[in-house]
Amino acid sequence: MAITKTGDQPPVYKRNWKEKLTPLLFIGPHLIFFLIFLAYPTIYGFIISFHNWNFFGDMSFVGLQNYANILWNTDSLFFEYFWSAFRATFIFVILSVPPLILIPLFIAIAINARPPGQNFFRALFYAPSLLSVVTVVLIWIWLLDTNAGLVNYYIGTLGLDAIPWLTRTPWVWISLVVMTIWWTIGTNMILFLAGLGEIPDHLYEAAKIDGANKIQQFFHVTLPGLKGPLAFVVVMTTLASFNVMAQPQLATGGGPGYETRVLILYIYDTAFTGGNPRAGLGAAMSVVLGMILLSISLIQFKLMTREK
Amino acid sequence: MKKLKQLSAVTVGSLLILAACQEPEQQGGAGEDSDSEGNNGGEEVEEDMPGDVGDADIVLDFWNGFTGPDGDDIARIISDFNEEYEGEIAIRTQTMPWDNFYDQYRTVVANNEAPDIAIMHLDSIAGYAQNDTLTPLDELAADIGLEEDDFIEEVWQAGEYEGSRYAIPLDVHPLALYYNIDLLEEAGYSEPPETYDELVEMSLAVQDSSDAYGIAMPVYWPSNMIFFSSLVSHGGETVSDDGMTALYNSPEGEEALQKMVDLVYEHEVSPSDVQADGEVTLFRQGNSAFHINGIWMITGFEEQDGLNFGSAPMPQFGDEEGVWAGSHNFVLPKQQEEDPERQEAAMEFIRYVSENSIDWARAGQVPAAYSVLEREEFQELEHQYNISQQTFVFPPTSPYYGDTWGPTGPAVDEAMLGQLSPEEALDRAAREGEANAEDAAAAHN
Numbered sequence: 001m002a003i004t005k006t007g008d009q010p011p012v013y014k015r016n017w018k019e020k021l022t023p024l025l026f027i028g029p030h031l032i033f034f035l036i037f038l039a040y041p042t043i044y045g046f047i048i049s050f051h052n053w054n055f056f057g058d059m060s061f062v063g064l065q066n067y068a069n070i071l072w073n074t075d076s077l078f079f080e081y082f083w084s085a086f087r088a089t090f091i092f093v094i095l096s097v098p099p100l101i102l103i104p105l106f107i108a109i110a111i112n113a114r115p116p117g118q119n120f121f122r123a124l125f126y127a128p129s130l131l132s133v134v135t136v137v138l139i140w141i142w143l144l145d146t147n148a149g150l151v152n153y154y155i156g157t158l159g160l161d162a163i164p165w166l167t168r169t170p171w172v173w174i175s176l177v178v179m180t181i182w183w184t185i186g187t188n189m190i191l192f193l194a195g196l197g198e199i200p201d202h203l204y205e206a207a208k209i210d211g212a213n214k215i216q217q218f219f220h221v222t223l224p225g226l227k228g229p230l231a232f233v234v235v236m237t238t239l240a241s242f243n244v245m246a247q248p249q250l251a252t253g254g255g256p257g258y259e260t261r262v263l264i265l266y267i268y269d270t271a272f273t274g275g276n277p278r279a280g281l282g283a284a285m286s287v288v289l290g291m292i293l294l295s296i297s298l299i300q301f302k303l304m305t306r307e308k
Numbered sequence: 309m310k311k312l313k314q315l316s317a318v319t320v321g322s323l324l325i326l327a328a329c330q331e332p333e334q335q336g337g338a339g340e341d342s343d344s345e346g347n348n349g350g351e352e353v354e355e356d357m358p359g360d361v362g363d364a365d366i367v368l369d370f371w372n373g374f375t376g377p378d379g380d381d382i383a384r385i386i387s388d389f390n391e392e393y394e395g396e397i398a399i400r401t402q403t404m405p406w407d408n409f410y411d412q413y414r415t416v417v418a419n420n421e422a423p424d425i426a427i428m429h430l431d432s433i434a435g436y437a438q439n440d441t442l443t444p445l446d447e448l449a450a451d452i453g454l455e456e457d458d459f460i461e462e463v464w465q466a467g468e469y470e471g472s473r474y475a476i477p478l479d480v481h482p483l484a485l486y487y488n489i490d491l492l493e494e495a496g497y498s499e500p501p502e503t504y505d506e507l508v509e510m511s512l513a514v515q516d517s518s519d520a521y522g523i524a525m526p527v528y529w530p531s532n533m534i535f536f537s538s539l540v541s542h543g544g545e546t547v548s549d550d551g552m553t554a555l556y557n558s559p560e561g562e563e564a565l566q567k568m569v570d571l572v573y574e575h576e577v578s579p580s581d582v583q584a585d586g587e588v589t590l591f592r593q594g595n596s597a598f599h600i601n602g603i604w605m606i607t608g609f610e611e612q613d614g615l616n617f618g619s620a621p622m623p624q625f626g627d628e629e630g631v632w633a634g635s636h637n638f639v640l641p642k643q644q645e646e647d648p649e650r651q652e653a654a655m656e657f658i659r660y661v662s663e664n665s666i667d668w669a670r671a672g673q674v675p676a677a678y679s680v681l682e683r684e685e686f687q688e689l690e691h692q693y694n695i696s697q698q699t700f701v702f703p704p705t706s707p708y709y710g711d712t713w714g715p716t717g718p719a720v721d722e723a724m725l726g727q728l729s730p731e732e733a734l735d736r737a738a739r740e741g742e743a744n745a746e747d748a749a750a751a752h753n
Contacts (some may be wrong), residue, residue, distance in 0.1 A: 052751045055414040056439035071676040077743040148589045164581035167527050224545035225648040253528050275435030275710045
């Protein structure tokens with residue numbers, strides 16, 4: 001008995017060992033990239049945030065000074081700059097996230113109803129997502145030019161005054177949000193379409209038999225069926241909006257004044273531009289922003305995937 | 309009719325979008341706070357080796373940010389050089405957008421992978437010298453016979469930091485006045501304005517005789533370079549020599565900025581709310597008679613169909629002469645182990661380009677050397693020559709200039725929009741700028 005037992009064990013042990021290792025082999029390649037391009041820079045960035053460093057000389061340790069300057073040292077210029085950049089980012093998120101969820105959702109529902117030309121519309125709405133942000137912003141700058149743009153030309157033919165789309169609040173925000181919506185609705189639309197395809201038809205049939213009208217079907221079948229994709233889209237869109245940079249950078253340069261200088265743009269300016277770059281301060285702001293994003297995503301996921 | 313013209317111009321304009329992002333116009337802004345304004349030249353890094361460099365004894369790496377049409381002109385000069393020095397010295401060029409250039413420069417110098425030669429903007433030199441990333445050139449320059457007398461004095465001096473020379477100027481790129489010859493003729497003028505009052509008077513006349521605006525004053529970049537010029541023309545100063553104190557929030561500064569604002573709201577010779585590049589569009593379309601911008605716009609305007617334009621010194625906004633100017637400079641990045649032979653070869657290249665900078669002037673620049681400025685060939689370059697007839701004022705050579713001057717960018721924007729008075733705007737900029745500089749200086753010590 002004892003002999004057979006010991007004779008059986010090694011192969012069992014071997015299989016376990018192999019089974020455990022195989023997944024690692026699949027994860028391995030990605031893990032290496034993850035470690036080199038994400039984990040290492042993140043940890044290094046965290047370390048930099050406790051130092052003063054201009055990329056040239058040695059880093060000098062300053063403890064929490066960088067954090068103090070943006071979080072509680074209210075006399076600091078960087079406190080003022082950081083929170084004005086935070087305000088700008090927050091305005092953009094608040095204005096852009098709802099339309100970036102709702103518009104693609106309704107387009108997806110419309111296309112999912114299989115109207116004639118549905119493939120054409122699907123391609124049409126997705127097409128701008130293929131353009132680079134530079135192209136998108138340049139097109140919109142031309143369209144929205146205060147004195148020579150197409151949009152103000154049509155507004156002029158209606159007998160209305162020219163609108164300063166890219167120089168004054170609130171128009172700058174509207175312009176930035178509109179160009180972002182035009183550029184990115186395609187991606188969310190595709191995600192919603194995939195989600196809608198997963199909802200079984202028999203649920204709608206059952207709802208119909210129970211006498212539910214279209215609106216009731218939307219709230220009681222479509223929305224619950226989209227819970228997974230919706231949570232994903234809401235979180236990803238919020239994160240993407242917090243990370244906005246290129247649109248204000250190219251269209252308004254962060255202006256007028258500091259109005260549209262969003263966080264990522266300010267972090268970039270701080271850490272990488274000018275004769276005296278402040279890598280430590282930039283890193284500290286990135287860490288704070290990262291923490292904020294992490295908390296927001298966690299809260300959103302908790303709220304949206306909560307079982308009722 | 310005018311509207312129809314505008315509409316078709318918009319269509320034509322959209323075709324120019326791609327061209328616009330490659331123009332060198334943005335490059336003049338590098339070093340200014342808004343250098344990101346048009347930084348959309350893409351990420352590509354071009355590497356090329358004009359001529360045959362295969363068997364040269366010394367191959368030097370040369371980095372620059374000439375991603376626009378000017379890249380072709382510098383490549384032509386290098387190709388000639390490589391041919392002339394075949395077997396001895398060869399230059400291998402790397403061209404990348406300026407932002408990438410400055411980002412990478414820090415890294416490669418720290419890792420001892422620095423190129424042998426690089427081009428840097430004048431207002432960056434002090435900072436990079438202070439951080440010990442540039443090679444002092446005093447002796448090397450004397451060895452190859454480059455002399456102070458041969459260079460425009462101000463630009464030569466601007467390459468010195470704390471008593472040592474770190475840069476050899478290649479060119480000067482000042483602001484200039486561009487004017488639409490047809491619109492001026494219609495209004496009965498044959499010469500461009502030389503002063504602020506003439507600018508206003510002629511703008512009003514143009515607006516009477518046509519549908520065009522007199523001038524289009526930009527809200528964003530390069531509005532604070534126009535302010536720089538207006539400031540020095542009013543006898544004001546930008547920042548103190550050590551870079552730590554703002555001097556622009558002075559009565560002169562307020563008047564200088566007020567005059568810019570007045571063009572929009574008081575004299576009504578400029579539309580308000582001219583957004584990024586909006587002033588360029590209006591001038592290209594023939595919808596504004598005057599346009600203040602850098603010398604780097606020449607090529608773009610020459611390529612514009614139907615635009616009959618002239619160039620001139622920027623009108624004096626105050627009583628004194630003086631206009632903002634930047635400059636591209638040769639520098640030798642710091643190597644951990646210096647090789648005198650390579651350094652000499654590099655200086656030989658710099659001397660060669662300097663002597664042949666007439667080819668560079670054709671790209672739309674003013675050469676920094678008198679020996680080239682005084683040549684007939686340069687005087688035949690109509691626009692470059694006209695624009696060179698100004699008193700250039702360069703920013704003070706301090707590593708903290710950018711910190712103290714930078715906040716004038718957003719401040720001038722808001723003044724141009726009428727959201728802040730010139731006094732409020734400049735005081736705010738000064739407060740921010742000095743805090744910036746103080747922090748930077750503290751971090752350095």
